[in-house]
Amino acid sequence: MLVDWDELQHTVEFVSMGNExxxxxxTGKIFWHTDLDEDIEAWPDDADDEEKYLVIPDKKELDLGKALVLEFARECLPGEFDEIRRIFSKRGAYARFRSLLLRRNALDRWYDFENRATERALREWCKANGLTTREGDPPAPEAK
Known part of the structure; x- marks a missing residue:
């Protein structure tokens, strides 16, 4: 099955915000569902039929949650590892983690690390589910 890579990446982000x-x-068509607004397209009545539909995972299902944060801390901010581990032992961890990253000028490094890990995990998920990806159009050159 051929799927659009960019659409799949956006869909994982959408699902990671609590949607389906x-x-x-x-057909390779992706259907999105949210309780916040009317669905973009009609949600299939048989969406729970695993023979017809494959559920798109969220980041947590791709093991991109707390474990990834701790891996980043070990590799990129070893002096902050204990603090980051403590942050993630309580609710509201991501906001406090982001604040720490801002104080340490490490937010861009985190985003790069997270993006690479997300791409690896999603490509592995595609392979495990017999999906091949079609890359989107390359980005337009920046205006000078």
Whole structure:
């Protein structure tokens, strides 16, 4: 099954915000569902049929949650590891983690680390589910 890589990446972000999405195994079409607004397209009545649809995972299901943060801390901010581990032992961890990253001028490094890990995990998920990806158009050159 061929799927659009950019659309799949955006869909994982969408699902990671508490929404749902499925991929039709026959057509490769992705259906999005949210309780916050009307669905962009009609949600299939049989979306729970695993033979017809593949549920798009969120970042947590791709193991991109707390474990990834701790891996980043070990590799990139070893002196902050204990503090970051303590931050993630309580609610509201990501806001406090972001504040720490801002204080340490490490926010861009975190985003790069997270993006690389997300891409690896999503490509592995595609492979495990027999999906091949079609890359989107390259970004337009920046205006000078």
């Amino acid at each position: 999405a499925v991929l039709c195994r026959k």
